Amino acid sequence: xxxxxxxxxNYISPYVRKVLACMELxxxxxxxxxxxxxxxxxxxxxxxPLRRIPVLIEGDLVLNDxxxxxxxxxxxFAEPSLYPADAADRAKARWxxxxxxxxxASVLVWKLFYQKVVRRHVFQEEPDEAMMTxxxxxxxxxxxxxxxxxxxADGFLxxxxxxxxxxxxxxxxxxxFVRYVIDAERWPRMAALxxxxxxxxxxxxxxxxxxxxxxxxxxxQRDVLIAAGAPLTAETMATLTPxxxxxxxx
Amino acid sequence: xxxxxxxxxNYISPYVRKVLACMELxxxxxxxxxxxxxxxxxxxxxxxPLRRIPVLIEGDLVLNDxxxxxxxxxxxFAEPSLYPADAADRAKARWxxxxxxxxxASVLVWKLFYQKVVRRHVFQEEPDEAMMTxxxxxxxxxxxxxxxxxxxADGFLxxxxxxxxxxxxxxxxxxxFVRYVIDAERWPRMAALxxxxxxxxxxxxxxxxxxxxxxxxxxxQRDVLIAAGAPLTAETMATLTPxxxxxxxx
Numbered sequence: 082x083x084x085x086x087x088x089x090x091n092y093i094s095p096y097v098r099k100v101l102a103c104m105e106l107x108x109x110x111x112x113x114x115x116x117x118x119x120x121x122x123x124x125x126x127x128x129x130p131l132r133r134i135p136v137l138i139e140g141d142l143v144l145n146d147x148x149x150x151x152x153x154x155x156x157x158f159a160e161p162s163l164y165p166a167d168a169a170d171r172a173k174a175r176w177x178x179x180x181x182x183x184x185x186a187s188v189l190v191w192k193l194f195y196q197k198v199v200r201r202h203v204f205q206e207e208p209d210e211a212m213m214t215x216x217x218x219x220x221x222x223x224x225x226x227x228x229x230x231x232x233x234a235d236g237f238l239x240x241x242x243x244x245x246x247x248x249x250x251x252x253x254x255x256x257x258f259v260r261y262v263i264d265a266e267r268w269p270r271m272a273a274l275x276x277x278x279x280x281x282x283x284x285x286x287x288x289x290x291x292x293x294x295x296x297x298x299x300x301x302q303r304d305v306l307i308a309a310g311a312p313l314t315a316e317t318m319a320t321l322t323p324x325x326x327x328x329x330x331x
Numbered sequence: 332x333x334x335x336x337x338x339x340x341n342y343i344s345p346y347v348r349k350v351l352a353c354m355e356l357x358x359x360x361x362x363x364x365x366x367x368x369x370x371x372x373x374x375x376x377x378x379x380p381l382r383r384i385p386v387l388i389e390g391d392l393v394l395n396d397x398x399x400x401x402x403x404x405x406x407x408f409a410e411p412s413l414y415p416a417d418a419a420d421r422a423k424a425r426w427x428x429x430x431x432x433x434x435x436a437s438v439l440v441w442k443l444f445y446q447k448v449v450r451r452h453v454f455q456e457e458p459d460e461a462m463m464t465x466x467x468x469x470x471x472x473x474x475x476x477x478x479x480x481x482x483x484a485d486g487f488l489x490x491x492x493x494x495x496x497x498x499x500x501x502x503x504x505x506x507x508f509v510r511y512v513i514d515a516e517r518w519p520r521m522a523a524l525x526x527x528x529x530x531x532x533x534x535x536x537x538x539x540x541x542x543x544x545x546x547x548x549x550x551x552q553r554d555v556l557i558a559a560g561a562p563l564t565a566e567t568m569a570t571l572t573p574x575x576x577x578x579x580x581x
Contacts (some may be wrong), residue, residue: 129540130430131433131434131479133432142419142422144423144426145426145429145430146425146426146429148424148425148429149422149426149429150422152422152425153418153419153421153422153425156418156421156422157418168403168406168407169392171401171403171406172392172394172399172400172402172403172406175396175398175399175402175403176394176395176396179395179399179484180380180381180395183381184381299481320337326379330343
């Protein structure tokens with residue numbers, strides 16, 4: 082039995098998490114091929130010209146880029162809406178998403194998580210300690226200062242939960258895999274906002290699957306995910322030879 | 332007399348061009364403060380946390396990111412629509428825009444134009460010749476191969492003109508400033524598409540202003556633009572000390 086949607090993308094990726102969170106919140110049925118682009122085969126390159134995840138497949142339609150996919154799901158399934166109704170707020174929410182996809186991803190994922198996890202465990206290279214220290218001490222605090230200035234005392238950034246909150250929570254979730262925790266004394270609104278979003282049932286459901294594979298070698302992840310009840314595709318595009326030279330893994 | 336919209340951003344930037352083309356096509360009135368982020372003062376940092384252009388200002392509303400701004404203009408001023416009506420086509424058009432904003436910009440603007448023009452003329456540094464050669468010989472051809480596979484024999488990518496065509500034409504326009512021309516024998520559809528879009532009256536109007544400042548020192552650009560009839564703001568945020576360390580100039 083096949084679902085309407087197939088997602089290619091690993092549970093560890095914050096870009097994939099954004100899409101899966103939207104699908105969970107909108108109650109959509111999907112199956113997932115949980116690869117990382119490092120190990121995707123040539124069929125993956127055909128579907129994702131920049132070898133990035135996530136990819137959404139719906140019949141003949143193949144879509145790349147988490148922001149494009151989330152907006153498509155909103156266009157197709159309006160309820161519950163994950164974009165503010167007011168045009169100006171909607172634009173501001175999309176800006177927060179863009180800020181997260183590029184800048185927050187750069188400092189939390191590429192300069193911290195990627196260094197510590199992917200370089201070490203996928204490519205057997207030493208992480209760049211100076212880059213990680215600069216991210217922790219300078220760049221992440223500066224990003225949190227900015228986001229704290231946008232964050233509400235309670236609730237979500239634009240009233241109801243939106244793509245802005247989902248994006249912020251997704252990136253800090255991947256950072257938590259390398260034990261990055263927001264200092265609640267210094268950034269109380271951000272710490273509370275991220276905890277609020279990550280506490281939602283949709284994020285909690287994904288969190289259980291993320292935790293099941295977090296310290297499991299790539300070759301064993303499918304079996305572990307099946308045991309954990311993840312909706313896996315029957316086949317995978319993953320080959321087990323890591324392939325370097327992709328600009329981004331997600 | 333002030334316009335409804337102010338744009339902060341230089342005519343040379345492809346990101347700014349995307350927004351200005353949308354405003355021209357929708358017949359919107361605007362004024363422009365034609366700075367580059369290298370020379371923006373601290374007020375600019377307040378309006379653009381990542382010190383990128385373009386910025387759109389409309390009363391109290393301040394928006395960053397060309398894709399966010401273009402979608403906002405579409406949400407506010409539906410006619411003429413610059414996004415396909417069909418949800419799947421709309422998503423594919425947004426993907427082409429994203430591909431241009433990140434990958435095409437990387438190879439055409441950062442690895443070619445920035446090296447040749449900005450490094451040399453703003454920062455008095457030598458360009459990275461190896462990077463430029465690799466972009467010209469490997470990366471730009473690969474991007475053109477991909478885009479050629481999406482491009483139509485005539486007309487535009489998704490029937491009527493859309494953000495996808497506008498994006499492609501905007502990046503190749505900035506590349507043309509360093510004399511990059513698409514080889515029409517190798518990529519006939521792309522060469523014709525770019526020529527078709529750049530030939531539109533809105534692009535032609537912008538092209539005249541672009542040409543007026545192309546070889547003019549930053550300090551003299553405002554006077555030249557006023558003489559050329561550009562709708563400049565009364566004041567500028569530009570200071571004439573270049574400031575390094577921004578991740579992107581546009």
